[in-house]
Amino acid sequence: MKFKSLFFLFLLFTAAILITNQSPKRQTATAQANDQLIYMPVINSGYDTDLIISSLEITQAVQKADNSVPLVGSKPTIVRVYAQTIAGTPPSGVKVSLTAARNNTLLGTITSTAKIVPKNPQRSDYSSTFNLQLPDSWLSGTVEITATVDVENIVLEYKGNNNYNATLVFNSVPPLDVKIVPINYTHNPTGAFFPGQQQDRISDYLKRTYPVPSVNVSFRGAYNFQGDLRNGNDWVQLLYDVTDLKQTDNAPNSQVYYGLVPIENGATQWFFGGIAGIGWVGWRASVALNLSQSSSGPLAAHEIGHNFGRNHAPCGNPAGVDASYPYAGASIGEYGVDVLNGQLLLPSQYVDMMSYCSPEWVSDYTYQALYNDQLVSGKVLSQARVDGLMIRVRMDEDGRPVLQPVYALTHTPFVGDVSDEYAVELLDVTGEVVGRYPLFTVLAEEEGVSARMWGVSVPMPDVALGGVRVVAGKTAVSERVFTPAAFYTTATPVLKDTADSLVLSWPFSAPTLVRYTIDDGQTWITYALAAEGELVIEKENLPAENGRFQLIPADTTHATLTLDYNN
Structure with missing residues (x-):
């Protein structure tokens, strides 16, 4: 509280004191008395503010x-x-x-x-x-x-x-960790090649809208993908691939693997509208187009929002709408502030970034949910890697589960909701069940495309396996037969070094996962998820340090081949 005290004292001590005699004099035998009223002035400060x-x-x-x-x-x-x-x-x-x-x-x-x-x-x-x-x-x-x-x-x-x-x-909230996976994309309808781009057009928008102290973006080596991304099924396949890369690279679960697809190469362009991205709801892997600076950030916030467990907000007629979203028309509900740009964002004008409408920002509802997820899932866990069977089940075009090649390796475990439909069983060489495990599942949905994935990481069994199967109740719905390890362990891979590339070959045709490490297996970069007999690796995609290749044939155990390389 402020007092203009000196000014008040000045007025008080300089004011005239008015003394008025209010009654007539009275004579008494002993004394004379005066009844007097003393009036002090009412001093108005003049302050009306x-x-x-x-x-x-x-x-x-x-x-x-x-x-x-x-x-x-x-x-x-x-x-x-x-x-x-x-x-x-x-x-x-x-x-x-x-x-x-x-x-x-x-x-x-x-x-x-x-x-x-x-x-x-x-x-x-x-x-x-x-x-x-x-x-x-x-x-x-x-x-x-x-x-x-x-x-x-x-x-x-x-x-x-x-x-x-x-x-x-x-x-205290963990930073958001994003690994951008540049996609070397070959567009099948024309045969045109679009090289992957190491560009970060997403972190600025993520910093402004996500409840994190910072956004750490790093780049993985490029991944080769061939298809037609005007087709939803090829988007699903690319999402599956990027998911597999995250697991086999030994990336932490807390890290978002973000496949970045180029749309142009010089004057040549393949994208003129359609699907722009897709991401798992609750598993941190997404794929999306590398659009302009102004469009790439909101697109990444949307797809990574799915990875944080968010469904769509109700605007633009998306699939998979969050029935609990609290505001009509996907309004952000409360007033937003773009702190870095000093801009107020009105709920009457802006919609939530999980909708299909624009202009977009983040609602308090979504922001709180992202905050809750990052507090738990954003922590890097030291026990994130497991040494065992990486079991993956994909949904085919008819919605049926299909067991993918099973690899025995150190990898990042898959997490999701426990499936109430399917489980996986391990069989010994006589066909007897020696293990049964629940499958975890996640879903991805965008306009015109949906995908489901099941998976589980199983400890390496003590007995020789004859196969793995997916069951619904007691009924087998998909199965893979294992090959004895001795079939592969006598094989010798060959590495041919050319001016611009390495040609790696091996004498069997089973689907083979090929990856490379420069830190003795702490981290890997996976170059092929199911190569058959030969793989060409461009040297520009290799780390500069010396390292070791690992070749892991599918549907067997204890059959990994290694090959040192001095770069």
């Missing part, structure tokens, strides 16, 4: 009026100060300050630019509030802040209740 701070809104992308959307540590933060004039004429040239402390230690003070203090600041009017971006050093732990309006005391007020206190809690 009063300023207050009615509330604060602390936002990092979207916020509710009660500030219940959680704050993320180290994420850029805006405080909207709702200072208002509640009496008198709104004064101009007024500044607002924020002072912060953590554990009773002063962090500092920041001050806004000068402006008019309005009578009625509105959430819908960004210019009606004092908007201050917090320093990076304030964005962790529990921080006590005090907001003060008219910090320079330029306004004469008759009350001057100018402070507002708030406690901010910044939560």
Whole structure:
């Protein structure tokens, strides 16, 4: 509270004291008495202005009026100060300050630019509030802040209740880790080749809309894919491939594998509309087009949103709509703020990024769900890799499960919802069941295309296997027969080194997974998921360091072949 105390004292001690005799004199025998009333003047200060701070809104992308959307540590933060004039004429040239402390230690003070203090600041009017971006050093732990309006005391007020206190809690959330997989795409209808691009057009938008402190983007070596991505089935196959790459590269479950498909090579272009991407709901792998800077970010936010467990918001007639989405027409519901660009985003104009409409931003509903998922699934677990059978089941065009080649290797385990339809059984060489395991499943849906995947990571069995089968109840629906390891272990792979490429060959035709390590198997880069007898690897796609190739034939155990390479 501010007091203009010196001014008041001056008026008080310089005012005339009016003394008026209110009754006639009376004579008495002993004394003379005077009844007197003493009048003090009522001094009007002349102050008819009063300023207050009615509330604060602390936002990092979207916020509710009660500030219940959680704050993320180290994420850029805006405080909207709702200072208002509640009496008198709104004064101009007024500044607002924020002072912060953590554990009773002063962090500092920041001050806004000068402006008019309005009578009625509105959430819908960004210019009606004092908007201050917090320093990076304030964005962790529990921080006590005090907001003060008219910090320079330029306004004469008759009350001057100018402070507002708030406690901010910044939560520790793991960074978002994205591995971009450039796709070398051969477009079958024309035979045109579109080389994969190591371009990051997605992290800026993800930083602005996702509840994470940062977005770490890295690039994997390019992956070769041939097909027709105007067709939904080929999109599904590419999604399957990128999923397999994540598992066989030994990537952590917390990392998003993001297949990036080029649409042009010089003046040649293959994409003129249609499917732009697809991602698993609840498993961190997606594929999408490498569009313009303005379009790639929202597309990535949508597909990675699926990876975080989000279904579609109800606008644009998508499949797989989230029945619990709280706002009609996929409105973002609350006011968004693009903190890095200082822009207010109105719920009457912006829709949630999980819809098919635009312009898009993130709703508080989606933001909270992304936050919850990243707290759990964003952690890198040291026990993420398993040494065992990587069992994968795909859905064919008729919706039936088909068991894929089974590989015995160290890999990232698949996670998802437990399937109530299918399980997997291991058979010994006599056909007896020696193990039964539930399958996990995830779904992907976009307009005109859907995919389902089942999978499980099974510990390496102690007995020789004769096969693996998928069962519905007690009925086998898909099966693969195993080959004894001795058939492969006597084989010798051959590596031919040319000027621009390596030609790797081996004397059997079974589907073979080929991968390369430079850190003794801690991480891998997979070059082929089901090669048959030969593989050509461009040297530009090889790491510069010396390493080791691993050739793993399908449908067998203990038959891995290795080959050292000095690059």
